[in-house]
Amino acid sequence: MGEHGNGDPKSGAVITAGEGESGKYALENPGLPPHRPRLADVDEKAAKRAERQVSVLFLISIIGTVVFFIGYFVVGVTEGDLQLLRLQNTLLGLGSAFAMLGIGLGVVHWAKTLMPDHEVVEDRKPLRAEADREEAQKILTEVVDETQIARRPLLRNTLIGAALLAPLPAVIMFRDLDRSENFGVERMRHTIWEEGVRLVRDPTGTPIRAADLTIGSAMHVIPENLREIQSHGQRLSEKAKSVVLLMRMNPADFKQVSPGREDWTYEGIIACSKVCTHVGCPVALYERHTHHLLCPCHQSTFDASQEFKVVFGPAGRPLPQLPITVDEEGFLVARSDFVEPVGPTYWERGNA
The missing domain is CATH 2.102.10.10 (Rieske [2Fe-2S] iron-sulphur domain)
Structure with missing residues (x-):
């Protein structure tokens, strides 16, 4: 094998991209495509409109949770009353569905319209112990800035309300699976x-x-x-x-x-x-x-x-x-x- 030069990378048997005549086969790094700003990136009115849309979706989630509570606590079902039973099941189903749907669509719409969408390439570099804290703080600050929570209080407040209320229907339903007196660790x-x-x-x-x-x-x-x-x-x-x-x-x-x-x-x-x-x-x-x-x-x-x-x-x-x-x-x-x-x-x- 060595006699014919097949094992030698300089023998000419193997074309190496980027060297000499064979350089014509090399592919250059095309880089990132040019960033196309969205309407909300250049028009503050559009950004405000997107903020209101996201907040409305979060409000829908809150309303859905309230509807669930009404069906669960207000609509009393007596044995044999199928009408009330159907009403309660409808309120429970629609309420929990809108609670989850509203917060899910709100987060997706928020990410698509307001959060930065530009691509970033970061070179890998060794971590230095003395710079770890500063680097972590910088990353957290950038994340908060990108979400725009600090400067959009309507979005922030509706998100907090929806996030706090949305899990409650699931907690209540799981708790209600057992109506015995000694429920719990006992x-x-x-x-x-x-x-x-x-x-x-x-x-x-x-x-x-x-x-x-x-x-x-x-x-x-x-x-x-x-x-x-x-x-x-x-x-x-x-x-x-x-x-x-x-x-x-x-x-x-x-x-x-x-x-x-x-x-x-x-x-x-x-x-x-x-x-x-x-x-x-x-x-x-x-x-x-x-x-x-x-x-x-x-x-x-x-x-x-x-x-x-x-x-x-x-x-x-x-x-x-x-x-x-x-x-x-x-x-x-x-x-x-x-x-x-x-x-x-x-x-x-x-x-x-």
Whole structure:
């Protein structure tokens, strides 16, 4: 290959753009196209008109939210009154639609008519530690100037009003999904696990003997008293927060046993809540060699050998551990309920 010069870039076998005779094949950088100013860029009356249009769209969003509130709080629906029910659904639907549509179209129209649309090329340069703060301040100032919020108070005030009100319909509707008296963190503070309740397989309801579990095995279990709940909806709700992952390890593999938890396991058998402490996804993947539990939603990883401590991912606290033992017949039973709330971590939740 080297004998014929094919590997030598100067042999002439390869045409190199921009050098010698081959320069005629090179393409020059065409640069940016000339900027065409919009009407609002050169005519302040047009800019004012665009500002009013954007503000009207934000006002439509505010009105839509008010219509939603009227339908939700003012229109009272009695059982069997289909007319009022249709009216309420219409107000709720139109109100939430206009609340979202108004603020969305307003932001789009604002960007198209008032925010700068010229293209900018910025050379990459190394950051200097002493200039970081000044550079960040300059960027923030430029962003505020480009939005024109400072000099267009009508636009700013209507945007703030729409942005504050628009999310409220969604918050209210989600809150209204549960009308029970103990809504909130108290609902997750307690489950139907209690002392003496057997751990059974799901869905067969078969009790589990400690002798039947081998080292490295893991299974999904539920409380035996779940079958006593007659209401299908309540049974599903209780099951969702009571599901447990049961596994057996070599007792020598436990790296951490906190004071007071010495009797929470039985001959290497350990149990924890399956509800991830991040956003409540089911933790279902167990790696027997590392003793890690993985949540498939956001990859939070918990270590069963360290009382389900978080070793990776966004979860903020360990999986709650269920204290277990065996009864007189050798079946696995709970010592008590979880000692802390199960499920995602909220700002209003404590550990007690």
